[in-house]
Amino acid sequence: AQSVTQPDIHITVSEGASLELRCNYSYGATPYLFWYVQSPGQGLQLLLKYFSGDTLVQGIKGFEAEFKRSQSSFNLRKPSVHWSDAAEYFCAVGAPNFGNEKLTFGTGTRLTIIP
């Protein structure tokens, strides 16, 4: 069974600074990989996803993520954060050839933005 680890529970960055959120997965082959964002009091919204092909994936709100097979990682990045990016971010891993019942979410990273 696949698993996903988000090693950082909470990250604080200054507005305008760059951001990288870490995600490591465990799966025997190339998985489906996702980043979701949850704003306070809201449901989760998909930021981006990776299935195959180009390992650098562009998403909404200026986010991007890079799939690195050798490191089993799918880190989320943004060059310059805005106060509105304060939220909780979830990495998720899915198993190709299976349905969404096999989608596994990480425990989340809470992002705080300081002026």
Next chain:
Amino acid sequence: NAGVTQTPKFQVLKTGQSMTLQCAQDMNHNSMYWYRQDPGMGLRLIYYSASEGTTDKGEVPNGYNVSRLNKREFSLRLESAAPSQTSVYFCASTGDQYRGGNTIYFGEGSWLTVV
């Protein structure tokens, strides 16, 4: 532009009481899900319905029942609430459960406290 709508948003129950969380989606999706979110544990799948007329257990189904009333609606019932069921519940939907890369759309969550 409702998407996934779930009610109620907040509920306090006494141990042993029953209640039903309602969920409806207006995106003509085939597949619907109920997740629970607990601190430090990410999202865990309770039940899902791949299509109208079918339901299946997820990772944490004990203490819950579901009904796929029609294509739009998927309800979650707690027959005898327990404090361990205090959580935030999310309903979600997607076009096809068996296409693991499909985007999953989430409702805004229902905060349930069992005292």
